[in-house]
Amino acid sequence: MNQVCEQLQRQIIKELAGDGMVSDEVLLKSIDEIICMESRKQHFSLKQRMQYRKDIFNAIRGLDIIQELLEDSTVTEIMVNGYQNIFIEQNGRIRRYEKCFSSEEKLNDIIQKMVSSANRVVNETTPVVDARLPDGSRINVALPPVSLIGPVITIRKFPEQFTIEQLIAKKSISEECAVFLRMLVEARYNIFISGGTGAGKTTFLNALSNYIPDTERIITIEDSAELQLDIPNMVRMEARNSNMEGKNEIRIRDLIRAALRMRPDRIIVGEVRSEEALDMLQAMNTGHDGSISTGHANSPADMLTRLEMMVLMGTEIPLTAVKSQIASAIDILIHLERFRDGSRKVVSVEEVLGYQEGEICIQPLFFYDREKSCICRTENRLAFQEKMWKTGKFSVSAAF
Secondary structure (H helix, E strand, O other): OOHHHHHHHHHHHHHHOOOOOOOHHHHHHHHHHHHHHHHOOOOOOHHHHHHHHHHHHHHHOOOOHHHHHHHOOOEEEEEEEOOOOEEEEEOOEEEEOOOOOOOHHHHHHHHHHHHHHOOOOOOOOOOEEEEEOOOOOEEEEEOOOOOOOOOEEEEEOOOOOOOHHHHHHOOOOOHHHHHHHHHHHHOOOOEEEEEOOOOOHHHHHHHHHOOOOOOOOEEEEEOOOOOOOOOOOEEEEEOEOOOOOOOOOEOHHHHHHHHOOOOOOEEEEOOOOOOHHHHHHHHHOOOOOOOEEEEEOOOHHHHHHHHHHHHHHHOOOOHHHHHHHHHHHOOEEEEEEEOOOOOEEEEEEEEEEEEEOOEEEEEEEEEEEOOOOEEEEOHHHHHHHHHHHHHOOOOOOOOO
C-alpha cells in the first residue's frame, strides 16, 4: 500500500474511532467521502479512486493485500516470506508479487486475524500453526524464532470443485480410466490416493466422491477441513490442536474411533500423515468398504512404505503384521503427479494383490505413457475386470 493509501486509511480510522463496529456499508461510505475530500487537494483518476477504495477496505476489514490475491481465481498459492517478499503461484507458475506489507507489525496483525477466525492460536510459544480461512483455503503460519526471516505465511487456495468430466477435459485422466474408477467407487473398493505436494490429491478426491451414492452415510475426517463433498447424509469432523496449556487436543485417530460409532457406510480421511494410519486401515478392515484416503508419496510403492512407517509410529507390532494389514485394507492405489508445465495428471492406477513372501504385491491397471502423453490400460486391467465380475461386485453390463 502506498503512502497516499496509508494516509487515507489513518484518516478513516481516526474518523470512525469510538463508533464501535461499523457495517461494511458505513465503512465504504466513509472511504468514499475521504477519497473525495482528498481528491480536491490532488487529482485522482477514476482507476486510482477505485483502487484506493478497494485497498483501504481490504486493509481495515479484510486481509490487506492478501485479500485481492484470495479473490483472484488464477492464483492458487500465496507465499509470504517476511513482510517485504510475497510470491504467488499463478497459472502453474511461481512469480514474485509486486506488492508487499507496509511493516512487520501489519503482517502480524493480519496473521492474528486469520488464525483467530479459525479458532487457532499462534505466538512465540506456539510459533507454527495450520488453519483454514472461511473460503476453505489452507493456511500455514511460522513465526520467529522458528522462522529466521520474520513471519511466514503459506496459503493453498482450492479452486471450485471439479467434476471427473472437467478433469477429462483438462486431460488429467482418460475417459476409460474415469469410467473404471467410477465402477470401483460404486462397488465399494477401498481406494488410496497418493502424490506429491500440489499434485491435486484433494481435488481428485472431491471429484471421485461424486460417484458415491446419495443413499450412503459418509463421515469425513481432516486435520484442516478442505474437502468439498456434495453428499446429503454426511458428517464433517476436524481435528483440534491443544490449547495454550497443552490440553484438549483432538487427534485424527480420536475422530476415526468416534466415527466408527456413527454408523458410517464409508469413512473418508482427508490425509494421513502419522500414527492415524493404523486407525484408518482398521476402519477399512472392519466393514467400512468404499473408504477413501490420501497421502504424500513419490510413487505407489513409496506410499505403501510410508504407510508402514506411519503405522509403526503408533504401535509396536511386527512389520509382517503391518504389511498384511495394509494389503488387506487397501484395494486400489491411485497416484497423481504435477508436471513441469503446472498440469496435474493421474499417472497410475494400481491393484493391491495381497501380501506374499514378505512383500505387498501390486500391479498396474493403468499407467501414464509419457511419449504418447496419455494414460493407457494394461492387460492386467482386463484380468481384473473378469475377476471382479465373478465376485458379483460389477454387473456384466458395466461399460469399461
